Amino acid sequence: MKRHRLASSRATTRALAQQPALFGEIRQPTTNYLLIPGVSSESRDYIPIGFLRPNVIASNLVNVVPGATLYHFGVLSSAMHMAWVRQVCGRLESRFRYSNQIVYNNFPWPPAPRRAAVERVAEAAQAVLDARQECGDGRHGYLPVRRGQAAASLADLYDPLVMPLPLVKAHAALNRAVDRCYRRPAFHSDRERVEFLFALYEAIVRSRGG
Structure with a gap:
């Protein structure tokens, strides 16, 4: 060297x-941060994003979002963000390849969410973390939750064939909370979400003189 x-x-x-x-x-964050895998299976409904303390070292195979809050974790763990990912991310073979420049930097966040809406997202995001813990949170490998209960990794928890029901329900509630940050009427499909996001993206670009 x-x-x-x-x-x-x-x-x-x-x-x-x-x-x-x-x-x-x-480049290790000095605050709580989000850890987004650089590559994730396309079969998952959600990319398993970590919400970690700075003592957990991030490798060069992940993206990090320093200073993140539960609100940020919630939006990025939602169906809205995943609809965006599926449309714009790169691919490694067929797997999602998450890019900070193409996916994250261009993602249209809710433009002006009300405080109550942000708080609902944060509460729903905490419920997702709680459900992970209940089912065997694997943020640091394999962690048993309680004696007699099998441990699970995040890969296990987000396997679409065996995703635990408490985690499924927690994400469904999070999706509703995030959707309401964008508009009051419900979204009925990912196609609706994508159309809405691209319209919002175009409006943002126009407002910046693009």
């Missing part, structure tokens, strides 16, 4: 050769 850094054309990289055992850049 020392030789590699000394051979760099960047002065800052050459200076780091004095400490070859240390990372050149520290």
Whole structure:
């Protein structure tokens, strides 16, 4: 590593050769953050997003959203966001390839949600986390919840064939709360959600002179 850094054309990289055992850049969040897998199975109804403390180290295979709240977790864990993902994300073979620039940065968030609507999303998001814990939250591998209960990973919990009913119901409630942040009438399909999101995206672009 020392030789590699000394051979760099960047002065800052050459200076780091004095400490070859240390990372050149520290990008680990210092606050709670969302962890979004870079690649996730297309068969899942939801990408299993983690809501983690800064002591959990994020690898280079994930996207992170520092300083996130339950509201942010809720919106990104919703059917609305997943409808957007399915339309705009890249693919690795057939799997979702989540990009911070294409998927996240272009996602039209609710433009002006009322405080009560934000609070409902946060409450529903907490219910999703609670349901994960009840069913065997796998944020850090395999974690037994209570004696005699089988542990489960997030991959297990979000397998569409065996997704636990409490988690299914929690996500359904979250979907309703997030949908209401966008409009009062209910969405009846992902097609409606996608059409609404693209219309909102176009309006945002026009408002910025695009």
